[in-house]
Amino acid sequence: MSNPETEWLQRSLQGDEDAFACLVERYQNPVFNLCYRMLGDEFEAEDAAQETFWRAYQHIQRYDPQRSFITWLLSIAAHYCIDQQRKRRMPILAIDDLLEETLPDQAPDPERMASQTEEQKAIRNLLETLNTQDKAAVILRYWYDFSEEEIARALNLSTGAVKSRLFRSRQALANQWQTEAAKRAGKERKQDESPAF
Amino acid sequence: MNHQPFNSWLFEDNELDAAQLVELKQHLQVCPECQRESHAWANVKHMLTSSETAQPRPEFAARWQASLTARRARQERRQVRITLMALAGAALLVLLGLVIYFFSTSSLANLFASVIGTSTQVAVGFVNIAEFVESLLRFLPTALSTGIWLLLAGWICLLCIAWVYSVWRVSHKGVNVHEEIN
Numbered sequence: 001m002s003n004p005e006t007e008w009l010q011r012s013l014q015g016d017e018d019a020f021a022c023l024v025e026r027y028q029n030p031v032f033n034l035c036y037r038m039l040g041d042e043f044e045a046e047d048a049a050q051e052t053f054w055r056a057y058q059h060i061q062r063y064d065p066q067r068s069f070i071t072w073l074l075s076i077a078a079h080y081c082i083d084q085q086r087k088r089r090m091p092i093l094a095i096d097d098l099l100e101e102t103l104p105d106q107a108p109d110p111e112r113m114a115s116q117t118e119e120q121k122a123i124r125n126l127l128e129t130l131n132t133q134d135k136a137a138v139i140l141r142y143w144y145d146f147s148e149e150e151i152a153r154a155l156n157l158s159t160g161a162v163k164s165r166l167f168r169s170r171q172a173l174a175n176q177w178q179t180e181a182a183k184r185a186g187k188e189r190k191q192d193e194s195p196a197f
Numbered sequence: 198m199n200h201q202p203f204n205s206w207l208f209e210d211n212e213l214d215a216a217q218l219v220e221l222k223q224h225l226q227v228c229p230e231c232q233r234e235s236h237a238w239a240n241v242k243h244m245l246t247s248s249e250t251a252q253p254r255p256e257f258a259a260r261w262q263a264s265l266t267a268r269r270a271r272q273e274r275r276q277v278r279i280t281l282m283a284l285a286g287a288a289l290l291v292l293l294g295l296v297i298y299f300f301s302t303s304s305l306a307n308l309f310a311s312v313i314g315t316s317t318q319v320a321v322g323f324v325n326i327a328e329f330v331e332s333l334l335r336f337l338p339t340a341l342s343t344g345i346w347l348l349l350a351g352w353i354c355l356l357c358i359a360w361v362y363s364v365w366r367v368s369h370k371g372v373n374v375h376e377e378i379n
Binding site for chain 2: 017022023024025028029032033036037042045046049050053054057087119120122123124126138142144163166167170171173174175177178181
């Protein structure tokens with residue numbers, strides 16, 4: 001962690017609200033991204049990210065400075081999202097609107113936007129086939145490059161459990177990808193066969 | 198065809214040694230099923246690792262700070278509610294305990310008699326209070342006359358003092374205004 005962050009953390013531990021706001025500014029993207037990947041909806045992700053920072057702020061005294069702050073934050077976010085998903089079934093919402101707002105500023109290239117939208121949709125469809133804890137493990141592994149031990153610590157699981165969850169998830173994701181690919185191929189074939197007017 | 202251990206190798210995070218890699222490659226050449234799975238997983242992994250980080254709407258931190266006050270107020274309200282509920286629960290438990298105690302230590306007839314006895318005592322108490330107030334009202338007129346004269350004299354004294362003070366105040370103020378004009 002760099003010096004300003006250490007200082008913000010020190011000040012936050014002493015109850016400095018402004019210093020914690022700096023930490024929110026610094027870590028908003030990874031926390032939001034985790035929530036978004038877990039919940040699949042921008043507004044729910046915003047609420048979950050806000051709630052994550054609120055919980056972290058409330059329990060900052062429980063934070064162990066020997067551990068990475070982002071790991072601690074992501075652990076809070078993952079647990080919150082797992083609870084949220086257990087509480088209710090995910091509503092299906094349009095992802096197109098979301099991308100316009102959530103992706104970083106880029107040149108307005110419609111083709112690129114369309115392909116990104118497709119990709120995001122595909123990722124979301126894939127992740128939705130996993131159960132909540134498996135999804136959290138996959139997200140932490142592939143978006144945040146967490147080791148199996150770090151995932152185990154973040155999700156309160158044993159390393160063995162994380163290994164088997166990741167193994168099962170990879171198989172499930174590969175199978176789902178094959179199913180989606182077969183569907184796409186079927187659609188394309190139908191389009192090619194349709195008579196031209 | 199036996200897909201093990203190749204299928205496990207495909208989905209495990211462990212690094213394969215050179216010999217295992219050769220074995221896997223050979224198996225993939227003859228097993229279309231494992232080949233499809235390998236291809237699918239490679240695509241999924243690429244999608245996951247190359248996907249961009251989703252970002253919140255601008256001013257996320259400002260929104261968080263703005264919500265702090267509301268969250269604190271909500272938390273305080275919840276704590277008050279919890280305390281009140283705990284107190285009400287405790288009171289209910291004590292009441293329940295008392296009821297159980299009374300029912301276990303005396304018979305229903307005794308309880309009924311004591312309830313009637315207490316009610317009668319309360320009613321008698323009210324009657325006594327009413328009688329006391331009535332006698333007080335009878336005694337008051339004679340006692341009041343002296344009190345009223347004293348009150349009137351007091352008020353007149355107060356009004357006189359107030360009148361003298363206001364005359365002095367107005368005259369004093371008038372002089373000041375005159376000085377200011379000059």
